[in-house]
Every structure is written in C-alpha cells, then in structure tokens.
Amino acid sequence: MKFDINLNSTDALLDTFRRHAAGVAVITTTFRDQPVGFTATSITSLGAKPPLIMFSVAKGASSYEPMLHAEHIALHTLGKRNLALAQRMAADHTQRFATSDWELGPHGVPVFPAATSVLIVKIREVIEIESNAVVIGEVLTGATGEEDEALLYQKRAYYLPGERLSEPRQ
C-alpha cells in the first residue's frame, strides 16, 4: 500500500468494494398482491439462536418501498445453475416474475424452487439510513435444494469459487 491514506471518501469506498467479492442471493416478497424481488449481494447471518438475517436495499430500487412494508420475505441462496435467475432479478423489474419458475410459498412469498436454499423470514426491523434501508428478519422455516457451487459477484460480473487455500476448520 502506498501509505498515503488520503483518498476522497467516495472514491475510497468504491475502490474498496471493487476489491471485494460477495455471495449472491435473491430476496422476494409480495406487495399490493404482486410478486417483487431483487438480486442482493449484502446478505448476512446475525446469529443462529434466534436465527436472524440481515440485508440492505437501495432507495432507487424497485423493491425499496415493498421492503419497507414487507411482513415476510423469502431469501434464496444461488448456485451456478441459477445464473440466469440472478441476472433476471437484477434487470427490468417488470419481467422478473414473467416466467413460471416460481410459486407462492408460506405467508404468500414467492419462492424459486431451483435455488440452492430458501429461508422464510418474518421482518423484525427496517432501519432507513441515507440512501439505503437495512432489513433485519427472523427465520421461521426453510428448505434446502440440491447443492451447487456458490454464485459470486465481483468486478461487475458473476463468478464461481475456485482454488481452496486452507483446510476446512473443525
């Protein structure tokens, strides 16, 4: 590192997250009787007891208002076989549910059975902060699909995991 820590703050943030890789998920809910959803790269777990999850959604997104009002959502993790789904849920929001690869699950949330896993989540808290909302929810139930290589997003493209650098921790 050139040890001048003096980048403009916005440039620093953008440069940093260009160097970061993230797992890919799809979040869905029902809003005004319509299925809505988006591709998220910000999901994280907040502990297993109680089982909590967290993600964020940007104010400009078509899913922003639905997420502010959601009581339940579905969170799907995606694998290699779900690349087209990830791309579709990040493109034109009027076409995201135009296919027949989803159905209504518990609490009326849209579920994609081809995902590697789905969680049915009850929203606990939505924190609006500047141009994003942070959503925290409690897992009610879920199901796992067939295992697959995890889908990654970095440098504005989708990737798969490659070389393993360490032994799995016990």
Add this chain to the structure above:
Amino acid sequence: MKFDINLNSTDALLDTFRRHAAGVAVITTTFRDQPVGFTATSITSLGAKPPLIMFSVAKGASSYEPMLHAEHIALHTLGKRNLALAQRMAADHTQRFATSDWELGPHGVPVFPAATSVLIVKIREVIEIESNAVVIGEVLTGATGEEDEALLYQKRAYYLPGERLSEPRQ
C-alpha cells in the same frame, strides 16, 4: 428443491449460510490503548453518497465490547496474499497484533499496509440485536494497495474466485 419448506428455523439458517460464500475483511480499532480487531465476512456498502459501510460482530467475540465503544475503525479488504492475516485475526485474540505488520493510522486505528484496501471509518450507529451488534459507519478516507485475487470464505475454509460466468456489466 424438495418442496417441503419445513426445516427447523435454526437448521434452515445454518444450511443456508453453508451454501453461501462471502468476501473476507479485517476490522480494527483501538480500545483502552490496545489494538483490537477481527476477521469479518459480513461487510457491505450502504451507498456511496454519503459513503457508508456496515458490518456485524457477535456478542461472544473479543472485539464485541470494543466495537460498541469505537469512534473510528479501519476496514481492510483482503486478497490471496493476506490469507495468514485472515487466519490470525480469527484465532487467539492475544496474538493478533503480536507481529509488526501493522501501524497506527489516522485517528489512532491500527492499519495493515499489506491489505488490498483500507477505509478509515467514523462510527455512526451501533444497533444491538440479540447476539450481535450491527455497526454502521461513514468513510472518511482510505487507500488502495496492490490488486490481488479477492479472498473468499465458504464451507469453513478460504478460497479464491475461479471461473467467470458472465461479461462484466457496463
């Protein structure tokens, strides 16, 4: 997916995050005049204007109390060359700063110059929720290091990104 969405909620969460991959970061601060820090797999950006970041820390962690009181932190993204650093910052907390690969940066936060990037962050908000704290901060400045393949964590081990599945979005 076996379309029985009926897993126990804690099992559902654990099975889901076993299918998820995450980028790896190191968060540091100074607490009672001592450097403290940990390896985090929960960092995300909350928009670029203003430039905000978010991460979580678990209640059992040695860094939990320091993060509740921190005014400033440093957030580092890690690459392939930082594997040993990631492992050290996730192991015995008394040995995490026993080496000389760090120095004090702006606002007295410990900085690792070998990282791929560092952000200097002023804490805005700490939200305690069950067994975790969610920390939101505003980026003040930063620096980028030499580029490297991003370090990933999944299935309890460190990985590198592999095959690219899509063209980079413009």
